[in-house]
Amino acid sequence: MSENGQTVKKSEFKYKIGKVKQTPPVLKDDKTGLEYIELKPRENEKVYGCTTFAGHYSEEKKLGQGTFGEVYRGVHLETQRQVAMKRIIVKAEKDLFPITAQREITILRKLSHKNVIKLIEMVYDYPPTQPNGSTSSVANPSKSFYMILPYMVADLSGILNNPRMNLEMPDIKNILLQILEGINYIHCQKYMHRDIKTANLLVDHKGVLKIADFGLARNYYGAPPNLKYPGGAGVDAKYTSVVVTRWYRAPELVLGDKHYTTAVDMWGVGCVFAEFFEKKPILQGKTDIDQGHVIFKLMGTPSEEAWPLAKYLPGAELTKTEYPGTLKERFGAYLNAEGLDLLSKLLSLDPYKRLTAMAAKEHPFFEQDPLPKLHLQLPCEESHEADIKRYRQEQSKSTGQQPPPPPPGHIIEKQPSSNLQLPGGPKALKKLPTGPRLDSSHSPKPAIHKLPASGPPAKRSTPVDYHPQPGISSRAPRNLSLPKVPRYSGSPPDQGHVSRYSGSQNNASTATPSNSGRTDSRYRGDIGQRSYGAPRYPAASDSQWHKYPRSRYNSAYGSSAHDQYSYKDPRAYGPDSRENNSIVRRMEFNAQNNSTSKLDQKQHSQERSYKESTRLPTAPSNAGARKNADSEYRKSAAENNSEDIANLY
Ligand SMILES: Nc1ncnc2c1ncn2[C@@H]1O[C@H](COP(=O)(O)OP(=O)(O)OP(=O)(O)O)[C@@H](O)[C@H]1O
Numbered sequence: 001m002s003e004n005g006q007t008v009k010k011s012e013f014k015y016k017i018g019k020v021k022q023t024p025p026v027l028k029d030d031k032t033g034l035e036y037i038e039l040k041p042r043e044n045e046k047v048y049g050c051t052t053f054a055g056h057y058s059e060e061k062k063l064g065q066g067t068f069g070e071v072y073r074g075v076h077l078e079t080q081r082q083v084a085m086k087r088i089i090v091k092a093e094k095d096l097f098p099i100t101a102q103r104e105i106t107i108l109r110k111l112s113h114k115n116v117i118k119l120i121e122m123v124y125d126y127p128p129t130q131p132n133g134s135t136s137s138v139a140n141p142s143k144s145f146y147m148i149l150p151y152m153v154a155d156l157s158g159i160l161n162n163p164r165m166n167l168e169m170p171d172i173k174n175i176l177l178q179i180l181e182g183i184n185y186i187h188c189q190k191y192m193h194r195d196i197k198t199a200n201l202l203v204d205h206k207g208v209l210k211i212a213d214f215g216l217a218r219n220y221y222g223a224p225p226n227l228k229y230p231g232g233a234g235v236d237a238k239y240t241s242v243v244v245t246r247w248y249r250a251p252e253l254v255l256g257d258k259h260y261t262t263a264v265d266m267w268g269v270g271c272v273f274a275e276f277f278e279k280k281p282i283l284q285g286k287t288d289i290d291q292g293h294v295i296f297k298l299m300g301t302p303s304e305e306a307w308p309l310a311k312y313l314p315g316a317e318l319t320k321t322e323y324p325g326t327l328k329e330r331f332g333a334y335l336n337a338e339g340l341d342l343l344s345k346l347l348s349l350d351p352y353k354r355l356t357a358m359a360a361k362e363h364p365f366f367e368q369d370p371l372p373k374l375h376l377q378l379p380c381e382e383s384h385e386a387d388i389k390r391y392r393q394e395q396s397k398s399t400g401q402q403p404p405p406p407p408p409g410h411i412i413e414k415q416p417s418s419n420l421q422l423p424g425g426p427k428a429l430k431k432l433p434t435g436p437r438l439d440s441s442h443s444p445k446p447a448i449h450k451l452p453a454s455g456p457p458a459k460r461s462t463p464v465d466y467h468p469q470p471g472i473s474s475r476a477p478r479n480l481s482l483p484k485v486p487r488y489s490g491s492p493p494d495q496g497h498v499s500r501y502s503g504s505q506n507n508a509s510t511a512t513p514s515n516s517g518r519t520d521s522r523y524r525g526d527i528g529q530r531s532y533g534a535p536r537y538p539a540a541s542d543s544q545w546h547k548y549p550r551s552r553y554n555s556a557y558g559s560s561a562h563d564q565y566s567y568k569d570p571r572a573y574g575p576d577s578r579e580n581n582s583i584v585r586r587m588e589f590n591a592q593n594n595s596t597s598k599l600d601q602k603q604h605s606q607e608r609s610y611k612e613s614t615r616l617p618t619a620p621s622n623a624g625a626r627k628n629a630d631s632e633y634r635k636s637a638a639e640n641n642s643e644d645i646a647n648l649y
Pocket of ligand 1 (some may be wrong): 064195199
């Protein structure tokens with residue numbers, strides 16, 4: 001009975017009393033005074049946070065060769081799903097984890113977008129234990145880590161070199177838009193990729209393109225790009241200029257600029273765009289200096305008006321050449337006026353005039369007939385960089401010619417032969433000498449994609465879907481008895497993603513022009529046809545493989561299209577984001593100062609030889625002139641270095 005005489009039902013106050021789950025004790029670090037919880041390693045785990053390879057994964061086929069390891073196709077045994085495994089070998093004698101791999105893992109864990117490759121998990125393969133207790137019979141066993149990635153059936157270099165695949169203009173536009181979506185997201189997340197090339201643009205069996213290989217990526221300082229100020233972002237700092245595979249290297253990098261911006265990635269996009277037509281890299285410099293000549297031969301030597309800051313760069317000597325430019329003659333056969341305009345703006349020599357990804361997406365070229373394919377459909381055939389050699393052999397057999405050598409920076413595996421002893425054993429790899437001797441007479445004749453003056457895109461004679469066929473399924477056959485694996489639950493990539501734009505699933509199979517809520521002519525299509533990536537702005541997550549927290553990107557920006565990208569304040573990313581990135585910076589710093597990685601060592605020696613070969617003008621006068629011209633944006637090297645050092649502590 002209550003005070004006012006009313007009876008209160010007992011059930012309303014019923015509390016469920018149960019066992020309180022024990023929380024782990026919070027400990028305090030004596031040195032720092034910080035509180036922490038001690039996490040116990042999971043069962044069967046040698047390295048915290050990593051699943052063991054044995055019993056969980058199996059290797060199937062080698063897909064590609066990278067700088068620090070190989071990429072394999074494999075199977076996740078529990079789900080029988082195909083995965084790609086990027087192997088990172090940690091040499092026992094050095095016990096150093098490659099800095100590029102560390103950088104790639106850190107960055108991939110933070111990114112989540114339909115057009116960016118996803119890191120499923122890290123796997124550790126430790127040397128087998130011997131009966132006597134030692135780890136291996138080998139004196140210095142190497143440990144292997146694997147980055148587990150969704151399996152992608154092809155990469156663009158494989159597709160372009162595959163004589164059985166022919167891309168038409170609607171396909172090219174679709175692919176280009178997907179690249180731009182991915183790059184725009186990466187840039188808005190405050191990263192530069194710094195290695196955009198066809199081999200790093202992967203395509204899955206649904207025709208979704210994903211940007212991969214973040215080994216050279218890094219975060220940049222300053223504001224992200226916006227539509228108001230072209231030319232990219234990240235100008236506030238000094239970075240190493242020996243980045244990007246040479247043939248895709250932007251002119252400012254070739255001239256030794258260290259205060260470059262996200263525009264370096266957009267140059268790569270321009271190179272990829274043009275490569276669709278010639279089916280081979282369009283700017284094949286034999287040396288770093290030759291790369292400059294090759295670029296200016298295509299785009300014309302820049303006048304002072306065309307690229308005012310070029311004269312302050314270390315390699316400014318190159319701008320004394322007088323090349324007229326041949327872009328129109330070379331690509332006029334493939335592209336109409338709008339197409340040429342887009343290409344020339346992506347390949348703008350002055351990075352400040354180069355289109356940003358978000359501006360390029362809005363280019364009228366994509367509004368014109370033929371419209372971009374709504375859903376990319378390609379013949380179902382595995383086409384990777386590793387297959388190029390085979391395609392060339394096939395072609396040279398049919399024409400009786402020798403295949404041209406592959407591009408520099410690409411590592412090819414020497415086929416073990418009975419009468420050829422390679423130093424380091426049959427598995428030894430050989431890095432190609434820089435500067436390919438490409439003989440145009442040996443290269444395959446490019447297929448010409450002439451645009452119809454107007455009207456709908458030319459129809460395929462036999463449309464083939466880019467969907468699994470027997471033998472190339474996205475799932476391996478269920479013929480293995482599977483061990484029970486308690487961890488690793490999750491749906492396949494790109495399934496079950498709910499778009500925050502359309503409220504529907506964000507994949508090509510469900511997003512339609514109607515549910516995307518857009519009337520954009522680019523997304524027009526037959527009713528019932530699938531829409532090309534309906535959400536045109538980065539979504540937080542496109543799969544349930546990961547449960548990584550949403551990035552700041554979504555909270556820092558508003559909901560309208562422009563607000564999504566309009567820059568608010570660099571500090572909107574907050575001090576803790578700087579903290580997050582400090583690991584990457586630390587690695588960057590280590591790389592620059594301690595030269596711990598082979599790649600960076602190579603880059604530095606290349607940079608040195610380049611400087612010597614271009615006979616640098618004395619630093620103070622040039623540095624002073626440059627600083628005056630660009631003082632609004634650029635900080636001095638000393639400031640940046642001290643900031644980097646400060647970030648370490
Ligand atoms: N997820 C994937 N699915 C299928 N193939 C892949 C995948 N990731 C990489 N590959 C293949 O492996 C090749 C090399 O991969 P990646 O570029 O990531 O390695 P890398 O060590 O960084 O190489 P590089 O040193 O040449 O940049 C790619 O060109 C592609 O053909």
